[in-house]
Amino acid sequence: MKDCSQCVVRNSAICAALMPDELDVLSQLGRKQRVGRGQTVVWEGDDAIIVANVVSGILKVSMNIHDGREQIVGVVFPSDFIGRPFGQKSPYSVTALSDAELCIFSRSNFDAFARNHPELEHKLLQRTLNELDRAREWMLLLGKKAAHERVATLLLEMSQRLGENGCSTTEAGLDSFELPLDRQQMGDLLGLTIETVSRQLSRLKADGVISLPDRRMVAINDRRRLQDLSAAA
């Protein structure tokens, strides 16, 4: 891999912790890879062979029960880190929700490099702490929120996270965006069925809180109302 200095996530991924010369060393260990929508890059239960930075695209982190039930336990955006460093097995799968570009490292190489670069580990720690906060917030949703609250929360979360890297954005998030998930995936993330997700979206639309220009697009018409409905903590 050459020329990380041109990388679009150079300053937002954990690489931001590194000086140019250190970055050169790391870049020798990694390679850019394109993955197509639907492609799985990490399998649950497999040896944790690789880790990666997301350069572009959106991916899901998911866990399965043997009988086919699936729970999405994380959604990963550009500049986020994926994989399970410092662990033998990956407890989850990672699958592309859109075409994506990754900056991939072998886990053993990355682990060794990270252990020698405390600033990098510090960035990784901060990222992991944030991810843990988000996971716990989602546990509250899955354990205690009603269907309409879950859907409202998801829309706000997507609005916010999709807006984070974007250029011209309000503090709160995008008012119009394309969902990176289909209805089934929304259900798998929210602990609901596809039908329930669809009904709740229809209801929000009927109430004028949102518009649904097409299958994937969402426009938030009344953010305040959506926030009330989300039963935020």
Add this chain to the structure above:
Amino acid sequence: MKDCSQCVVRNSAICAALMPDELDVLSQLGRKQRVGRGQTVVWEGDDAIIVANVVSGILKVSMNIHDGREQIVGVVFPSDFIGRPFGQKSPYSVTALSDAELCIFSRSNFDAFARNHPELEHKLLQRTLNELDRAREWMLLLGKKAAHERVATLLLEMSQRLGENGCSTTEAGLDSFELPLDRQQMGDLLGLTIETVSRQLSRLKADGVISLPDRRMVAINDRRRLQDLSAAA
């Protein structure tokens, strides 16, 4: 605080990363504190003022919705770390489930010390990654498992974690132990009501899978069956 070398969690808490002289420095920053059952040491939404190692006792990490709904998002055992380092606000509360002993630091002191001790940060990173794995496993439970599967999973998890530090233990976990949670707390952890938890426990007892000598004690009679019922990943 004096003499960490005698501390019962010296070798299992993150302190294990430190050399004796470094530990002396850290110990100057901290203090031992006893907290009684039911006492809250960190409040959701408050400034994240303190962090701590758990020396003894068991605590819950919880999040609330304004209307009173509560979700327990973590259970913390001796040698575990509590608090939100490198963050302004604590997104959750921490409350003692039993009388407990903590080794408390001001967050700012701890943050500064940690940033200068990469080995300590590395331990903290590993711990946080493990906690994230556990949180995601629980998301699978909350999003997809039926009531009887949730209760079975909880019993196995408690059996295992209570056995971890204990002296003479089988690989799998303790076959008999005292629950650190009452029925309400089990419900708040499992995303179920107190009545449903009680019914599922009664059913497991009636089926001979477990025994319930008293309110808090559990004996696992048929671990294999309990594992099947837990719908493990």
Add this chain to the structure above:
DNA sequence: TTCATTTGTTGATCTGAATCAAGGAACGTC
């Protein structure tokens, strides 16, 4: 364009867990 396939919506029915209700067992206090 047409046709087949996938994806999403809506309605009817069912069901697992919540809620409502009552009573029983353990616990702490005096």
Add this chain to the structure above:
DNA sequence: GACGTTCCTTGATTCAGATCAACAAATGAA
């Protein structure tokens, strides 16, 4: 040891969301 309180269990009923079913709309291939 009696008393009030808290915690737990069990039963009856309700309800939110799952499941079953049909169809509509978008997508894509020939």
